[in-house]
Amino acid sequence: MHLITILSLCAGIASAALPFKGVDWSSLLIEEAAGHTYKTASGTTQPLETILKSSGVNTVRQRLWVNPSNGDYNLAYNLKLAARAKAAGLSVYLDIHFSDTWADPSHQATPAAWVGYVIDDLAYEVYNYTLATMNAFQAKGIPLSLVSIGNEITSGMLFPLGQISKSGGTYNLARLLHSASAGIKASSIAVQPKIMIHLDNGWDYATQQYWYDAVLGEGPLVASDYDVQAVSYYPFYNKQATLVSIKSSLTSMKSKYKKDIMVAETDWPSGCPNPAYPFPSDTTKIPFTAAGQTLWLQDVASAVTAAGGTGLFYWEPAWIDNAGLGSSCDYNLLVQSSGQVMSSLEVFSSI
Numbered sequence: 001m002h003l004i005t006i007l008s009l010c011a012g013i014a015s016a017a018l019p020f021k022g023v024d025w026s027s028l029l030i031e032e033a034a035g036h037t038y039k040t041a042s043g044t045t046q047p048l049e050t051i052l053k054s055s056g057v058n059t060v061r062q063r064l065w066v067n068p069s070n071g072d073y074n075l076a077y078n079l080k081l082a083a084r085a086k087a088a089g090l091s092v093y094l095d096i097h098f099s100d101t102w103a104d105p106s107h108q109a110t111p112a113a114w115v116g117y118v119i120d121d122l123a124y125e126v127y128n129y130t131l132a133t134m135n136a137f138q139a140k141g142i143p144l145s146l147v148s149i150g151n152e153i154t155s156g157m158l159f160p161l162g163q164i165s166k167s168g169g170t171y172n173l174a175r176l177l178h179s180a181s182a183g184i185k186a187s188s189i190a191v192q193p194k195i196m197i198h199l200d201n202g203w204d205y206a207t208q209q210y211w212y213d214a215v216l217g218e219g220p221l222v223a224s225d226y227d228v229q230a231v232s233y234y235p236f237y238n239k240q241a242t243l244v245s246i247k248s249s250l251t252s253m254k255s256k257y258k259k260d261i262m263v264a265e266t267d268w269p270s271g272c273p274n275p276a277y278p279f280p281s282d283t284t285k286i287p288f289t290a291a292g293q294t295l296w297l298q299d300v301a302s303a304v305t306a307a308g309g310t311g312l313f314y315w316e317p318a319w320i321d322n323a324g325l326g327s328s329c330d331y332n333l334l335v336q337s338s339g340q341v342m343s344s345l346e347v348f349s350s351i
Contacts, residue, residue, distance in 0.1 A: 269292075
């Protein structure tokens with residue numbers, strides 16, 4: 001059994017005046033099933049949601065898959081996890097992948113049950129799926145603060161029909177997003193959540209501008225269909241992902257599109273002996289240590305706040321069975337598997 005200690009997670013982000021302060025905790029139920037538990041800095045074992053709430057987190061992010069083969073991250077899984085968040089006084093940000101598995105810029109597989117649909121049928125399926133999902137949360141009395149209609153959909157979603165690089169794909173994508181938004185708005189959920197669109201490479205304003213102008217230009221998706229433009233911002237995939245560029249990009253997005261802006265995902269490694277790509281030039285003085293994680297989160301929070309942003313989320317800081325979090329760096333968590341608090345966690349009391 002692993003005993004993992006979490007200290008003051010996101011308390012400091014509160015002082016950055018961001019209304020949404022949180023972490024992605026999607027894998028918690030899987031971690032607990034594997035025997036992992038969590039401890040406060042003083043050594044008291046507590047539910048993770050209790051530690052998060054007392055540490056300043058106000059919102060938890062959860063990924064939703066349509067029909068995963070083993071049930072992980074499906075609707076029932078998310079309802080169970082979200083009920084715990086609600087009981088702890090945490091808001092829920094639901095990240096709908098519209099896939100049976102991971103959705104990201106390179107992978108946007110249509111759920112197996114929806115394969116072969118023409119665009120009319122797929123759009124109707126998306127509408128009904130989002131409608132039913134919202135109604136399921138309402139039936140359990142669980143409010144949602146944010147709902148992302150797709151995850152990192154820079155290349156589109158529900159491939160191949162919603163793939164931007166395919167003929168007619170941009171129009172199809174706009175139609176699918178409009179259908180998803182309409183399903184949320186037509187649901188019985190008592191308080192409408194903010195509807196989010198989430199792209200990757202948030203530091204690259206040219207990509208953000210091209211995408212929104214192209215998709216909105218098709219007609220089916222209109223500005224009133226969504227409330228938030230969110231981005232992923234990782235430093236270990238492209239040396240151009242500077243702190244200067246993320247601030248500039250978010251500022252330009254806010255100015256042009258007049259939407260809420262957020263960083264929906266970010267990480268910094270405390271260990272990265274063999275990075276696959278050079279790190280951005282204005283981050284090279286930030287060490288791959290717990291202290292470096294502190295500096296990174298301070299800098300990103302400052303950039304989001306300066307741009308007029310409303311939220312910042314750290315991606316899966318407690319997923320101890322996946323410490324690299326998909327990067328070439330070997331450790332991106334904010335806790336140690338030995339159970340010792342990493343000093344980077346203290347950043348949230350000072351940002």
